[in-house]
Amino acid sequence: MPSSGKHSPSSSTSSTAMPDSSLPPEADVIVVGAGHNGLVCAGYLASAGLQVLVLEAGPLPGGNTITEELTLPGFAHDSCSSAHVLIQSNPLLADDELGLLSRWGLEYVHTDPAVVLPRADGSSITVHRDLDATADELARFSPSDAAAFRKLVEEWNGGLAAVHGRWSSGFDLGTGAAADAYRELKARSAWDVIHERFEHPAVRDLMLWLSLATIQDPRRPGTGVLPSSITAGRLRFGWSTPIGGSGALPAALIRLLESRGGSVVCDAPVAHIDVTDGRATGVRTVDGRSFRARRAVVTSSHLAKLPDLLDSAPSDVVAARDAWRPGLSVFAVHAALRGDLSTHAAAAGLGSTDGVARQLDAFYRGETDATDPWLLVVNQTVVDPSRAPDGAGTFKILTIAPWDRADGQDWSTAKQAFADEIVQRVRERVGGLAPDDILAMRAESPRDVAAHNTHNLGGSCHGGEFQMPGGEWLVGWPSYATGVGGLFLTGSTSHPGGSVSGRPGRNAARAVLSDLGLDPASVMGSR
Structure with a gap:
């Protein structure tokens, strides 16, 4: 099918390597990696008056916020991230601190409905951008759970959200009732919170599905805020869809x-970070080019690999490497469709509480369970038809699958059968996905996900997690500074972890500016 000419996915992510003759041999700050966090950090630093050079290993900037033609010409697919919900509450966008929305062409659709969950019995639950409308949906299943839902959201908006904002910004949580309640809630598991507060299976299914948005096992202590935080984000922002594809975010940042x-x-993959007298002074690329950093180096290199770039890694960087674990690896299916799905929503969710538990248990055994798994179904041409030729659709399923299969099968030969299984699960509940509706399909196992982006170690597209010596699990390394002077961290392995939040980038920029004696208030607020 020919392209309509409405959209070229390369246009939202384009930035080719500059010719050697025009490359600056030095800059005030060198940023390693042009994922969205590296670019956010670079944008703040440049806005503060620093000369910034960003070096990206891949052929296109964007990292996991990239849009590509993965199936057929003219079909623009988000290779990894699709919803940009968490970044909406970041002052980067909430206060438009860098002008991405008002000046640099970034545009979002905040959808209503936010997500639809079609159920096995033919019913469905719709999450709207409205508390009353969503509570009314839940009341059809359980009036008491609808009341509990209202209370959960009102508690979040009544004080917990502000504390969560401080946590996301890397600030101390402070004292007081809200801070204490947040700490207590965060220490629990999402699973326990959901089962304590809700009774009806349909409502539990919804809340558990929402809680898996950041690809963490909801049964683990430390995930207790997810039912509240993810739900509140969907109610406020819907399925925040960047017009033109996920790559529209890095494209706007590059223009800035x-x-x-x-x-x-x-x-320009970086092979080495130069350190002189205990301070980072530049980098060298794989092909032998050298670039001097007059004031700082910021790296979004994966913390499991960062020590390899240093002649002598400091103890904190080594500790981060040793604590890192991949967490839940993912499996994706991308498809070009004749039209949109029958949900008439940008996103749909499948999976029951019991089915997700079986899937997670199977994951840890090195097996897949597609009987009733957690599935995220994205059909964003519903709200952004520019991503496909006239009338056609782009489609993605995301789920969880093990890196290594216990049955010994190689994913290269096993992935199509698993893709067919999960497509069939969706087909059973959603129209528009008959075999004849699929023009082309691409299955990506966890190993394919890792090959697509070197940052996706272990098939984890959310940066993985850190198992600390005391038993605590962290979704991002808590410090942006390192034991090397002038070397700072950003990216999905930095606090507060993966997803499209822009927080690691903004937080790292604050740390760099403060270290250099520059006032962060010149480019960002105090939140």
Whole structure:
């Protein structure tokens, strides 16, 4: 099917390597990695008056916020991230601190409904961008659970959300009743919170599905805020869809950066970070090019690999490497469709509480369970038809699958059968997915996900997690500074972890500016 000419996915993520003759041999700050967090950090630093050079290993900037033609020409697929919900509450966008929305062409649709969950019995639950409407949906299943839902959201908006904002920004939580309640809630598991507060299976299914949005096992202590935080985000922002694809975010950041005199260079994997007298002074690329950093180096290199870039890694960087674990690895199916799905929503969710528990248990055994698994179904041409030729649709399923299969099968030969299984699960509940509706399909196992982006170690697209010596689990390393002077961390392995939040980028920029004696208030607020 020919392209309509409405959208070229490369246009939202384009930035090719500059010719050697035009490359600056030095900059105030060198940022390693042009994922959205690296670019957010670079944008703030450049806006503060620093000359910034960003070096990206891959052929396109964006990292996991990238849009590509994965199936057929003219079909723009988000290779990894699709919803940009968490970043909406980041002051980067909430206060438009860098002008991405007002000046640099970034545009979102905040959908209503936010998500639809079609159920096995033919019913469905719709999450709206409205507390009353969503509570009314739940009341059809359980009036008491609808009341409990209202209370959960009102508690969050009544004080917990503000504390969560401090946590996301890397600030101390402070004291007081709200801070104490947040700490207590966060220490629990999402599973326990859901089962304590809700009774009806349909409502529990919804809340558990929402709680898996950041790809963490909801049964683990430390996930207790997810039912509240994810739900509140969906009620407020819907399924926040960037017009033109996920790559629209890095594209806007690059326009900003280049307007401030910064540069982004692709196909420039960094092989070494130079350290002189205990301070980071530059980098060298795999092909032997050297770039001097006059004031700082910020790296979004995966913390499991960062020690390999240093002649002598400091103890904190080594500790981060040793604590890192991949967490839940993912499996994706991308497809070009004749039209949109029958849900008439950008996102749909499948999976019962019992089915998700079986899936997670199977995951840890190295097996897949597709009987009733957690599935995220994305059909964003419903709200952004520019992503496909006239009348056609782009489609994605995301789920969880083990890195290694216990049956010994190689994913290269096993992935199509598993893809067919989960497509069939969706087909049983959603129209528009008959075999003839699928024009082309691409299955990506956890190993394919890792190959697509070197940052997706172990098939984890959310940065994995850290198992601390005391038994605590962290979703992002808590410090942006390192034991090397002038070397700072950002990216999905930095606090508060993965997803499209922009928080690691903004937080790292604050740390760099403060270290250099520059006032972060010149480019960002105090939140």
